[in-house]
Amino acid sequence: MSETVIRTVAPPPGLLASLDPLLREWLPRQRWFAGKGRPVTGFTLVAATELLPPSARLGLYHLLVRAHQPALSARGGADRPGDCYQLLLGVREALPPRLAPALIGHPSQGPLAGRTVYEALYDTRPAELLLEALRARARIGGLRFERDPGQEIGSGLVPRLMTVEQSNSSVVYGDTFILKLLRRIVPGTNPDLELPLALAREGCPRVPPPTAWLLADPDETGATDGTGAHGAAGAPTASEPYVLGVLQPFVRGAADGWELALRELAKGEDFVAEARALGRTTAEVHTALARALPTVTLGRSRLRHMVAGMAERLEAAAQAVPALRPYADGLGSAYTALADLAAEGQTWTAQRVHGDLHLGQCLRSPAGGPSHAFGSGGQWSLIDFEGEPARPLAERRMPQPVVRDVAGMLRSFDYAARSADPPQPDWAVRCRAAYCSGYAETAGRDPRTDPVLLRAYETDKAVYEVLYEARHRPEWLQVPMAAVRRLAASGPG
Incomplete structure (x- = not known):
């Protein structure tokens, strides 16, 4: 099918100003x-x-918004250019009861005064519109909907929002496809699209192949909201496109590796x-990545x-x-032991890796599926190649030794074992050995x-976990601290 161009009008002036007080309350409450x-x-x-004009029964806006916040260590509380977030906002006169959890608020001024604004991914029609645009390879303002011409996207697939998201949001279409919409957006090649394509x-x-993807060319949107400028001071100039979402086959009946481990x-x-x-499975993916991309x-x-x-992260x-x-x-x-080996002239090969591998990034498909289906036969697959979202994109795309992924999975077995009641550290020891074998x-x-x-990477991961748990889940701090005690006492062997 040839590319379809859908022409839209620019959003009304003052749109962001009318949404500002609502977003200040709603955005920090989102898990992502x-x-x-x-x-x-x-x-x-x-x-x-503007995807659908607000004069209709349902209005729909796609926004990329940069949130300004004080820096963690800013002296005097100075603001800094913040993270850019992708928002899909619906506009209605009033919300039906089924959309009550999606409510963002009611603007009191500006072009949306008196209307109801809500998270549109909860709504069937906006989700259908996204899939239709991907199927048609549409261009809507600065948005580009692209797909693999060798894969078909059927019609009549009923969407449903997955409600267990962390750093992103996902919509499943009829148990056939899953659309992952990235929430925190940076310009440039995103590994969550780059690596599965490779x-x-x-x-x-062992990785669901991308069927379609959504990009944005911010320079083509004309979005200024009256300021005459794109983005925030000191932010990227948006000369590179943003990767906003990826559509992939949905692995029906698959078990999340973390939930499966806890169940067992x-x-x-x-x-x-x-x-x-x-x-x-991990080795198979690593081998394919080494063939596909430079080492x-x-x-x-x-x-x-x-x-x-x-060492800086530890300090x-x-x-x-x-x-x-x-x-x-x-x-x-x-x-120090790793630095000593390097000083003696030892080298290692680095390649592209998953970057944030743990049990929650693995899916176990049920046995007995059709032989031609992705992930059939009761096998493992890996998903979510975005890497650690808190790290800069350039760092996430750097080649790394494969043991970085291995260390992440070894830590994940440890987490699962120590979350059991009572903890079962021997279970982790057996799983870690079996995984390496x-x-x-x-x-x-x-x-x-x-x-x-391996010890250096596992130590680096455990240090990261200690900092994360201390800030976000203090009740879990004892899990990485058990590893810290083991790693601090162990020798280089």
Whole structure:
């Protein structure tokens, strides 16, 4: 099908000003809002597209909005250019009861005064419109809806919003496709689209191939909201497109790896076979990524920079979390050992990796599905290649040793085991060993044969977990602290 161009009018002047007080209350309450704990002091409109005019029964706006907040360490409370968020806002006279959870508020002034504004992804028609635009490869203002011409998107697929999201939002269409809409947006190539596309070209069956994707060219939207400027001062100029969403096949009946592990723990069942299979899947994805994208050699200079970053993160975490301080020297020895090997001339190969691999990023499809379906036969697949959203995009796209992903999964087994009542650390030990053995069966190399590098990455991950839990879930702090005690006491082997 040829590309379809849909012409729309620009949003009305004063739109953002009318939404400002509502968004200041609503945005910080969303699970995917990254700036919790700091007030929102204002907004800048990066891009705006009117998808349906508000004069109709249902109005619909697509916005990219930058939220301004005080910096964490700002002296005098100075604001800084904040994160850019993707919003899909519906406008109605009043909400039907089924949409009550989606309410954002009622503007008291401006072009939407007297109307009701709500999160449009809860509503069937806006979700259908997104799929229709992807199917038609539409252009709507500065939005570009693109798809793989070799894949078809059927009609009549009923949408439903998944309500268990963390850093993004997802809509499932008739158990056939899932559309992941990124919430925190940065310009440039997003690995959540880049890596699955590369793996699809390699024919890797362990990652759902992108069917379609949504991009934005902010420079083409003409969005100024009366300020005459795109974006915030000091922000990117938006010369690069934004990746806003990815449509992929939905793995029907799949079990989330984290939930599956907890279920087996609660039943007292062994997870060794699943862990081994997951290790094979991880190695299969790593092997395909190494074929699809360039690899590099980490020499002395790059390793020194990498070790310095790990040491800086440890120092910052120890300053923020007093419980970590008694173990700082022991943890730092993991980085010293790695630096010593680098000084002796040892090198490692780095490649593109998942970047945030854990049980929650793995899906176990049910056995007995049709042989031609993605993920059939009761196998594991990996999803969500965005990397750690808090890290800069350029860092998330850097080649890394594969043990970074391995370390993340080893930590995830530990988390699952210690969340059981009572904790079952031996379960984690068995799963960790099985995962590494399964990895070696496919990759030809066991991650445990590189203990210094593996210990350094697992230590770096545990330090990150301590800082995260101390800030967001203090009741979970004992989970990474158990690993901290083990890692601080262990030697380089």
